[in-house]
Amino acid sequence: MTDRRGLLIVLSGPSGVGKGTVRAAIFENNIFNYVYSVSATTRKMRPGEQDGVDYYYVTRSHFEELIRHDKLLEYAEYVGNYYGTPIEKIEENLAKGKDVFLEIEVQGALKVRERMSEGIFIFLAPPNLHELESRIIGRGTDDMAVIYERMQKAREEIEMMKHYDYVVVNDQVSNAVQKVNAIIQSEHLKVDRVVDQIQSQIRDYFQKGNEDL
Amino acid sequence: MTDRRGLLIVLSGPSGVGKGTVRAAIFENNIFNYVYSVSATTRKMRPGEQDGVDYYYVTRSHFEELIRHDKLLEYAEYVGNYYGTPIEKIEENLAKGKDVFLEIEVQGALKVRERMSEGIFIFLAPPNLHELESRIIGRGTDDMAVIYERMQKAREEIEMMKHYDYVVVNDQVSNAVQKVNAIIQSEHLKVDRVVDQIQSQIRDYFQKGNEDL
Numbered sequence: 317m318t319d320r321r322g323l324l325i326v327l328s329g330p331s332g333v334g335k336g337t338v339r340a341a342i343f344e345n346n347i348f349n350y351v352y353s354v355s356a357t358t359r360k361m362r363p364g365e366q367d368g369v370d371y372y373y374v375t376r377s378h379f380e381e382l383i384r385h386d387k388l389l390e391y392a393e394y395v396g397n398y399y400g401t402p403i404e405k406i407e408e409n410l411a412k413g414k415d416v417f418l419e420i421e422v423q424g425a426l427k428v429r430e431r432m433s434e435g436i437f438i439f440l441a442p443p444n445l446h447e448l449e450s451r452i453i454g455r456g457t458d459d460m461a462v463i464y465e466r467m468q469k470a471r472e473e474i475e476m477m478k479h480y481d482y483v484v485v486n487d488q489v490s491n492a493v494q495k496v497n498a499i500i501q502s503e504h505l506k507v508d509r510v511v512d513q514i515q516s517q518i519r520d521y522f523q524k525g526n527e528d529l
Numbered sequence: 530m531t532d533r534r535g536l537l538i539v540l541s542g543p544s545g546v547g548k549g550t551v552r553a554a555i556f557e558n559n560i561f562n563y564v565y566s567v568s569a570t571t572r573k574m575r576p577g578e579q580d581g582v583d584y585y586y587v588t589r590s591h592f593e594e595l596i597r598h599d600k601l602l603e604y605a606e607y608v609g610n611y612y613g614t615p616i617e618k619i620e621e622n623l624a625k626g627k628d629v630f631l632e633i634e635v636q637g638a639l640k641v642r643e644r645m646s647e648g649i650f651i652f653l654a655p656p657n658l659h660e661l662e663s664r665i666i667g668r669g670t671d672d673m674a675v676i677y678e679r680m681q682k683a684r685e686e687i688e689m690m691k692h693y694d695y696v697v698v699n700d701q702v703s704n705a706v707q708k709v710n711a712i713i714q715s716e717h718l719k720v721d722r723v724v725d726q727i728q729s730q731i732r733d734y735f736q737k738g739n740e741d742l
Contacts, residue, residue, distance in 0.1 A: 333655060374568045441723075445730060446734065472531075478724055480719060480720050483718060495714065495718060498711040502708075502712040507691060507693050507695060514696070517657055518688070520685060522684065524545050
């Protein structure tokens, strides 16, 4: 399969849905050898984190240079720090035939879609909105106004679902992992990805075969 | 999921590739509750066969009536007997939200594609043409001219692959079964199939939610 480009897999979904947990579970026993796309950030490295594993830690001026030279698939600024997806490693791995896995916020995913529309966009959805509400409350607020605001944001994000290819409901992490893997496996089986290979097998057989038969 | 139409799954491939074996293995422990589409035939019932299980056994005049009333998705005549796919049961099961599974020759599959283009068409391919040649020889001929003719037919059928959605290489039956199931599962996760359901969840939540928040 190394003669073929890998797939870009984008896992996204509203905040609170459990993207990080599902992604971690997929990479725990990464049976399909996906390459995880490590983001770049200007925030400081925290204890236990590793450069090139959790993030690429770069200076603000370096990050802005990446922006200027169009070397980020998408980026955003949160609380004074930049976060972005370096395009170079992704391209390198895809060209080697490796599947690259991106876990990203909804807005970021839509930007990625604009530039790499051939990616496989998977929307991770909450089992229902009451469940999402509980998870948001679990993250440490019971201010009704804050909850309402976050739920409105979730609603907007869920409505972005239509720009994705697949929807996986995160009812249980192990189910979600299994479904994501099934999607990726099935994408590899699409006829366009294998037709050339099989055509060339046919040519080989009938060139050699004619001598025997 | 009962409010949604089921999927029509068409498993096809060249003669000798092992379609029947893969289909039997899928239905051995039919964990996904596919409904098998039973063909109609005018050939006589053989010992051990059951009407409505192996085939619907009908008279020639009944079969020709089915043809005249356009009640077959496709049909063909082999060695003096008709074989065809009755459309009524398929429609009935799809309408109930059940996935209907069809195992069929390449020519038949292409006819089904014309009428039910929304089906999921899976081409079962041999691991390579030498393997297919061995299987054809294993079926009891060593006449080179016959083998060559069958391989030419297989070549033509393999070239029909481009009209399918997916290709599964039948290297091992258990692998092929797993792949077919992954394809069907992933087709169920396509955004178009779930978007309405989730939109209506959102409406429900925000109608009720507003009272609480």
